[in-house]
Amino acid sequence: MASSSSTPLFTVRWGIMATGWIAETFTKDLLTNPASRGVDDVRHELIAAASSSSKQTADGFLAKVKAPSSAKAYGSYHELVADPDIDIVYVATPHSHHFQNAMLALDAGKNVLCEKSLTVTAAQTHKLVATARAKNLFFMEAVWTRYFPLSIQVRKLIQDGAIGTVYRAIADLSLGNDIGDGNLSFADSHRMVNPDLAGGALLDLGIYSLTWVFQALYHVQPEEEKEAPDVLAAVTKYHTGADESTSIILQFPKHKTTGIALTSLRIATDVDGHNTAGPAIRIQGSAGEIQVMGPAYRPLQYRVVTKSGGGKVDVVDCPIPRDDARDWGHGMFWEADEAARCLHDGKRESASLPWSESIAIMEVMDEALKQGGVTYSDLITTDIYDPQSPLNTGKR
Ligand SMILES: NC(=O)C1=CN([C@@H]2O[C@H](COP(=O)(O)OP(=O)(O)OC[C@H]3O[C@@H](n4cnc5c(N)ncnc54)[C@H](OP(=O)(O)O)[C@@H]3O)[C@@H](O)[C@H]2O)C=CC1
Numbered sequence: 165m166a167s168s169s170s171t172p173l174f175t176v177r178w179g180i181m182a183t184g185w186i187a188e189t190f191t192k193d194l195l196t197n198p199a200s201r202g203v204d205d206v207r208h209e210l211i212a213a214a215s216s217s218s219k220q221t222a223d224g225f226l227a228k229v230k231a232p233s234s235a236k237a238y239g240s241y242h243e244l245v246a247d248p249d250i251d252i253v254y255v256a257t258p259h260s261h262h263f264q265n266a267m268l269a270l271d272a273g274k275n276v277l278c279e280k281s282l283t284v285t286a287a288q289t290h291k292l293v294a295t296a297r298a299k300n301l302f303f304m305e306a307v308w309t310r311y312f313p314l315s316i317q318v319r320k321l322i323q324d325g326a327i328g329t330v331y332r333a334i335a336d337l338s339l340g341n342d343i344g345d346g347n348l349s350f351a352d353s354h355r356m357v358n359p360d361l362a363g364g365a366l367l368d369l370g371i372y373s374l375t376w377v378f379q380a381l382y383h384v385q386p387e388e389e390k391e392a393p394d395v396l397a398a399v400t401k402y403h404t405g406a407d408e409s410t411s412i413i414l415q416f417p418k419h420k421t422t423g424i425a426l427t428s429l430r431i432a433t434d435v436d437g438h439n440t441a442g443p444a445i446r447i448q449g450s451a452g453e454i455q456v457m458g459p460a461y462r463p464l465q466y467r468v469v470t471k472s473g474g475g476k477v478d479v480v481d482c483p484i485p486r487d488d489a490r491d492w493g494h495g496m497f498w499e500a501d502e503a504a505r506c507l508h509d510g511k512r513e514s515a516s517l518p519w520s521e522s523i524a525i526m527e528v529m530d531e532a533l534k535q536g537g538v539t540y541s542d543l544i545t546t547d548i549y550d551p552q553s554p555l556n557t558g559k560r
């Protein structure tokens with residue numbers, strides 16, 4: 165990690181693993197000026213990007229994100245993790261690949277920021293956490309919403325008792341991809357519904373609903389009072405075998421609290437795209453309610469309604485800052501800033517999403533998928549690391 169007297173900001177040097185949609189979105193955020201979001205303690209440097217298919221693909225990616233000319237293109241993930249100039253690797257492959265790819269990076273001594281869902285199984289998450297711990301490396305799940313100022317404000321309101329004792333949280337992230345003939349709009353090979361890529365509503369979208377339930381009912385508890393919930397799931401499978409809709413009731417018995425996490429690829433949370441149906445998230449307490457307007461992955465507004473408010477609703481807008489010079493700003497830079505601060509402070513995990521919480525959430529998803537009879541192949545569910553796995557070499 166570079167920090168010098170001529171460069172007052174702490175600089176983190178990134179390697180990007182994969183060249184798809186989210187790799188592009190994240191990298192563009194990484195390249196924005198931190199000052200455009202009021203950040204003056206950390207900055208990010210793009211060292212390299214790697215494609216599992218070819219160096220040319222990585223070259224094309226660097227051109228698309230308008231990377232500095234110093235950025236290197238690699239035609240394999242192995243080359244990326246071997247680059248001594250890289251401090252941290254951002255894993256942006258499909259869910260199926262996360263375990264092997266993150267292990268590849270950790271094994272090479274790299275810190276890791278890994279896209280959601282962190283893994284396909286909870287056992288894989290346990291293994292990654294144990295590896296990061298043993299190797300004294302930073303490791304964080306890239307559920308970007310966690311690191312939004314909006315989420316931090318909502319967690320603080322709950323902890324400060326703004327809505328009294330919280331008893332219930334209801335969260336929905338559903339996309340209406342029904343095309344009317346029984347099918348969804350995704351090709352069966354698409355990562356959203358393809359079991360070979362660990363597709364399905366829960367791992368892709370339900371993770372956000374669970375994130376909100378956990379932020380409201382679990383994260384805010386004192387460490388010694390955190391408890392794993394009981395889980396009851398209703399799962400509807402798509403013809404590919406992946407789940408198209410999953411609804412989960414979570415009960416935290418000690419606290420007498422209930423979470424409801426909903427997700428679907430068939431029907432939408434927001435039917436007309438204008439939040440007409442109301443908030444995507446409702447956090448209900450003895451003295452009021454916090455309502456977060458969707459989409460649950462990129463919320464821009466929350467409302468606080470209190471019993472004592474006499475009908476007054478506090479509406480708080482939290483727009484995503486843009487870097488005008490690059491004409492960009494999506495909101496993924498906040499998770500990158502969090503990773504950078506953790507590295508600066510020598511922390512191995514983020515307090516916004518500790519390892520134990522990623523594990524607790526993966527255990528809920530494991531259980532829900534088990535109850536729904538959703539299964540994935542051995543190749544993508546094994547928790548045995550194989551550097552030569554096709555998931556690492558790209559030899560499909
Ligand atoms: N935080 C967020 O808002 C979002 C997060 N995501 C998460 O990001 C991850 C990637 O999603 P997304 O970018 O939409 O996916 P894409 O399909 O657009 O990209 C995935 C990339 O992974 C690499 N890859 C390696 N092996 C395979 C394979 N067998 N099949 C397909 N791709 C492969 C490819 O890059 P190459 O071959 O060049 O290495 C590909 O471009 C997922 O975990 C998803 O949940 C996705 C969207 C939004």
Ligand SMILES: O=C1OC[C@@H](O)[C@H](O)[C@H]1O
Nearest residue numbers: 280339356368369372461
């Ligand atoms: O993480 C995500 O958020 C946005 C969705 O459109 C996408 O499918 C998902 O992967």
